[in-house]
Amino acid sequence: MPTPRVRHSLQVALVVPLLAALGAPASADARDLSRETLAADDGWAAADGGTTGGAAADEAHVFTVRNRAELARALDGGSATPKIIRIAGAINANTDDRGRRLDCSDYATDGYSLKQYLAAYDPRTWGAAKPSGPQEDARKASAARQAERVELAVGSHTTIVGLGGNAVLEGASLQVANADNVIIRNVELRDAYDCFPAWQPNTGGLGDWKTAYDTLWVRGATHVWIDHITASDGKRPDAKEPTYFGRNYLRHDGLLDITNGSDLVTVSWSRFVDHDKAMLIGNSDSATGDRGKLRITLHHNEFESVVQRAPRVRFGQVHLYNNRYVVPEDVHDYRYSWGVSTESAIYAENNAFTTPGHIEAADLVKSWNGSALHQTGTLFNGFPVDLLAINNSYNSGSERDFTADVGWVPALHGRVDGAAKADRDVARGAGAGELR
Secondary structure (H helix, E strand, C coil): CCCHHHHHHHHHHHHHHHHHCCCCCCCCCCCHHHHHHCCCCCCCHHHHCCCCCCCCCCCEEEEEEECCHHHHHHHHHHHCCEEEEECEEECCCCCCCCEECHHHHHHHHCCHHHHHHHHHCCHHCCCCCCCHHHHHHHHHHHHHHHHHEEEECCCEEEEEEECCCCEEEEEEEEEECCCCCCEECCCCECCCCCCCCEEEEECCCCEEECCCCCEEEEEEEEEEEEECCCEEECCCCCCCCCECCCCCCCCCCCCCCCCCCEHHHECCEEEEEEEEECCEEEECCCEEEEHHCCCEEEECEEEEEEEECCCCCCEEEEEEEEEEEEEECCCCCCCCCCCCCCCCCEECCEEEECCCCCCCCHHHEEECCCCCCEECEEEEEEEEECHHHHHHHHHCCCCCCCEEECCCCCCCCCCCCCCHHHHHHHHHCEEEEECC
């Protein structure tokens, strides 16, 4: 029989991991991620009072959630009550209130059928007019049923944190809309799959499929810290979807879009993986109300197998430093990483790119009616490059020459390491489950 001292040691060995799994500190000095706040100098989200999320929540508003129903109750419709939500294990948003899994057929209503939809709006017979009529009405009604399940509103003064290394939110579109002071950390967000994409004709081209859900959408929100998340299409990448009307039948929208006058956002130590349009900052050239907003810091993030928008920026003052970009050999449809769009002002420092041989340094940046890009310390396949000089000297498809004068210099940031060191650090430490 074990001695009292041995029994005590065994109890500690069992209880400490259990407490950690439940998100409770195992001792007085144990790290409690759910109460942590953004450091005073950690990017734009540290400005004007900083970002504390739900750190002030009382114990009645600290939740550990294990399924969609519990998560929805904890979010409380996006209420502004300070709250901490700890995600334990994997949660699928496509479930009913009893936990039964739902698929696209469960949402379809009013006679919607993809086969009938394709027959009704084939451009060869329908033409270039916007779809209307019974099948489009049925598609909208079906989409509304899915949206009711998968769109989850995050309110002000909220912290969402994954417990341990396996917290997952699947199938959801997490939406931080018109909220202030939000923290999202240490959770994998994957496969915000749209069952009912809409066909959008284009009189000047082929048209395209429009999907509804960003994996994480920050719109009209301020003071948001996103840290150590992993965002992807999961096991259903759009590249494996069929082609209809000559276009890929897209099922996913952005991984992280920051739009509609959002401001003071820091995105750190996160991974954006296996996706087409990863991150859009500013949603429209005509959204002039975004001027003076969209101040965003991206540091120590990894963009792997991302085709474009890493990020694409309109209007915002965006600080990109110590990020890692990896384009694998089997990605043949790569378009660009940094999109310089209307009135954007990107300040990029010490970022590292690894690409196959068919991608040139001039391909990394593309302009859409934008020209302000300050960049220093860029590594391209291990070699230093000046992206401005390269793009301005060669025909890269840009509309105009870039200028290094962006009109501002970042003041809020941590240590900016060399690109080679950052590349190694991010490879080891970015993403959900990697908080140290």
